[in-house]
Amino acid sequence: xxxxxxxxxxxxxxxxxxxxxxxxxxxxxxxxxxxxxxxxxxxxxxxxxxxxxxxxxxxxxxxxxxxxxxxxxxxx
Numbered sequence: 001x002x003x004x005x006x007x008x009x010x011x012x013x014x015x016x017x018x019x020x021x022x023x024x025x026x027x028x029x030x031x032x033x034x035x036x037x038x039x040x041x042x043x044x045x046x047x048x049x050x051x052x053x054x055x056x057x058x059x060x061x062x063x064x065x066x067x068x069x070x071x072x073x074x075x076x
Contacts, residue, residue, distance in 0.1 A: 002036060009040035009073075017070045018046040025049045025067060027060060027074040037073050046070065 024041045028034045041048040
């Protein structure tokens, strides 16, 4: 199940431009969602940058500005 969910997300990430030499920022809480997202990014060939969603908005914005990600994965 985990692999299947990660594969679906990986295909979506690749469709959005994720791949080798690209960064995907993960603003996802710790847990199954983070594990699935990490696995998906690895499958896409991109590098992941995990960001704690509890960080202040300014800190998250600073990370996004430094990394210049191809895709940002988040949950609401």
